[in-house]
């Protein structure tokens with residue numbers, strides 16, 4: 001959590017190009033074990049693109065992503081997830097046709113020991129494993145506070161609870177490093193406030209968090225450290241208080257607002 | 264009450280040959296049963312992983328040819344003049360060979376199609392079926408081409424006086440029922456397990472499935488292997504029942520029949536292919552026995568199909584389940600809602 005904590009993930013000189021557009025330019029930063037690090041920046045700054053590159057959904061045009069001394073470049077998203085780097089999506093992403101409970105069961109995939117042959121033979125240990133998973137699913141739903149909704153279709157949950165379910169699915173996947181892409185967008189103020197507390201409980205579980213978020217109250221309340229990205233380049237890195245006072249950061253956000261005004 | 268419905272239904276099916284003595288009706292039930300097995304296997308891919316295999320009949324045909332050739336024996340000359348001969352093998356063994364051959368082909372297709380989804384999966388599977396059909400037509404030395412493999416032996420199990428020959432219709436009916444039951448049990452176990460959830464996750468939201476560590480390709484390949492092996496078992500049953508097999512077994516229309524059974528019955532449900540299979544397997548035959556002209560038969564078939572698809576787009580089984588769920592909503596709210604697997608549990 002402090003400067004002395006070992007680095008869990010390091011992004012080194014990473015650039016992401018979409019045709020002629022340089023979405024992320026030589027990005028370099030570290031996520032330290034145990035911290036909550038926020039990545040902020042105006043719309044289009046390249047935050048989601050950075051997430052996609054770290055988690056294998058797109059390949060950076062140059063640069064390295066190293067997790068616990070292991071290069072992630074070139075690995076598939078599911079392989080990266082199995083190493084303990086799990087992400088959520090900016091646009092709500094659920095298994096819409098399934099219940100909340102079943103959504104989390106899918107999330108528990110890695111924690112299950114069932115093999116295809118054992119399943120088809122109907123071995124008793126498969127049943128035991130299922131019962132274990134069901135208990136774990138209830139625990140995770142309870143952790144984010146939507147256990148009473150377990151049997152409801154995911155698609156019919158209120159929006160704020162859908163966002164909590166997404167976090168539950170990611171937590172079920174047993175992350176060491178959890179990347180959350182705008183988790184509170186769509187939540188009401190009360191839900192946002194309690195989510196700040198949820199993040200600190202996630203940290204207490206020994207999970208390191210990298211958070212992308214526009215909601216400044218959430219960022220300031222939840223983070224140990226904040227990085228600000230603008231037009232693909234990191235312009236500031238510091239404590240929440242320092243970032244709030246940083247001139248470049250203020251300018252980046254004001255610039256965005258004035259450009260919006262022009263539209 | 265619904266809990267024991269599958270068992271009760273199975274009991275009813277077992278009893279059929281005791282009271283249905285009409286040999287032609289039993290014949291229809293046998294062929295329909297074989298197609299239902301094929302439809303169940305297709306449902307594992309189409310209903311659970313969400314991938315449409317429009318070449319599914321290839322697995323059926325490979326099971327049929329594989330079993331027929333192994334039971335008849337053959338002698339061919341491989342390229343380079345190397346002779347390869349296989350002496351006739353017992354039918355039970357031949358059927359296993361057919362099933363394994365189909366499963367192996369499923370594995371190959373699953374691997375080949377490992378990055379293709381949706382429309383591309385459809386194209387790969389169709390092309391594959393066409394290639395296999397052309398092989399069956401042209402490799403005359405092995406398959407007799409359009410002249411067909413004839414006199415395919417009958418399945419015999421047991422020894423001496425305890426030997427059962429699956430020659431008479433009731434015996435064959437029970438054999439089909441047994442194979443179908445095994446397939447049903449395997450599918451129901453799969454879809455309510457970690458493996459089945461991975462397949463459903465692929466259907467529902469592939470990027471999200473990957474984010475939680477599901478190796479989607481692995482489970483797509485698993486589904487293809489199991490599905491192909493089951494389709495192969497249906498083909499093997501078919502070939503030792505009809506006792507003649509020609510390249511027409513690969514006709515596209517058979518795949519279409521399977522798809523119709525799955526879609527109308529309700530894809531992604533355990534009971535769907537059975538319900539759809541019973542309706543669309545029996546309708547043509549029943550119309551025929553009513554001595555209706557063939558054109559009219561097909562028109563009725565088509566109209567029924569369009570009506571089902573139009574009014575029950577999700578299929579008959581999900582519609583029934585919703586209706587039942589609506590009825591019970593006041594008493595037991597917990598039982599309804601979405602389910603990963605069918606009503607059969």
Ligand SMILES: Nc1ncnc2c1ncn2[C@@H]1O[C@H](COP(=O)(O)OP(=O)(O)OP(=O)(O)O)[C@@H](O)[C@H]1O
Pocket residue numbers: 018021023041042043044045046047048049050090
């Ligand atoms: N797949 C893509 N193809 C082409 N351009 C893309 C693609 N994805 C993102 N971009 C562009 O890259 C830039 C960075 O986008 P990105 O989504 O990473 O921003 P962001 O910081 O997440 O923004 P927001 O806060 O709005 O979510 C934008 O200009 C965007 O239009």
Ligand SMILES: [Mg+2]
Pocket residue numbers: 047048049090
């Ligand atoms: Mg974004």
